[in-house]
Amino acid sequence: MSKVIEQDVSILSSSKHGLVYLTANDWALVADKASRLSFKKGEVLVQRGKRGNGVYLLLKGTARVQIPPQTPAPVIGPGEICGEMSFLEDAAASANVVAEGDVEAYHLDAPTLQSLFELFPHLASRFYRSLATNLSRRLRDVIGPRSEQRLEQRSEVRSEPPAAGPKRSS
Secondary structure: OOHHHHHHHHHHHHOOOOOOOOOHHHHHHHHHHOEEEEEOOOOEEEOEOOEOOEEEEEEEOOEEEEOOOOOOOOEEOOOOEEOHHHHHHOOEEOOEEEEOOOEEEEEEEHHHHHHHHHHOHHHHHHHHHHHHHHHHHHHHHHHHHHHHHHHHHHHHHHHOOOOOOOOOOO
């Protein structure tokens, strides 16, 4: 494995918000099959409403995930993935992902991923488990503050004495 790929694998495997269940061997396979792309500030990695053809794994730089009408928009960085929802659903992207500065990323197109998964089923299992964990975390980040407020409101309502209901006539 070349020095550059070793550095890339180190970045990808050490991210706490990346594909955490992939092994060193999985990462070597992914790095070998991926295309390395560069994006300048303001360039779009994933475009909302357009069908993607795979996923991006950020190696350097950061990108903003623009989810209307959410503010502030989440930022992803080295080791994180984008385009995964479009990949999973084989549908149009639900958000824009825009480079905040110079970004380098691996791109894995869907046919390449499917081929890897057929050859290495355990890689597929770890890949999809990692995606599920990431999507769950991201969903919690989006609904977290709102759901905490709702829980607090519900507990306040429960602590109040019940209101007298309408009387029924027999």
